[in-house]
Amino acid sequence: MGLAKKHVPIRMCIICRTRMEKYKLNRYVLIDRKFILDEKQRLPGRGFYVCNNLKCKNIAEKKFLKEKRKIFGKGD
Ligand SMILES: [Zn+2]
Helix, strand or coil: CCCCCCCCCEEECCCCCCEEEHHHCEEEEEECCEEEECCCCCCCCCEEEECCCHHHHHHHHHHHHHHHHHHHCCCC
């Protein structure tokens, strides 16, 4: 059939630790002191992957806030 099996990168949700294809996850990148959803998954920097589970998203947001404080200190 000529359908070559493509290599699909696998990433893990940082919250529930489920592994799945990268494109199924939401990639967040820390840019300019903000965690930004990297819709095209092309932004430079360390990516944080979160699955589409609402619970994971909520926990991730809190985690990002905490992480931000840890990196940049208190106060906005
Ligand atoms: Zn998850």
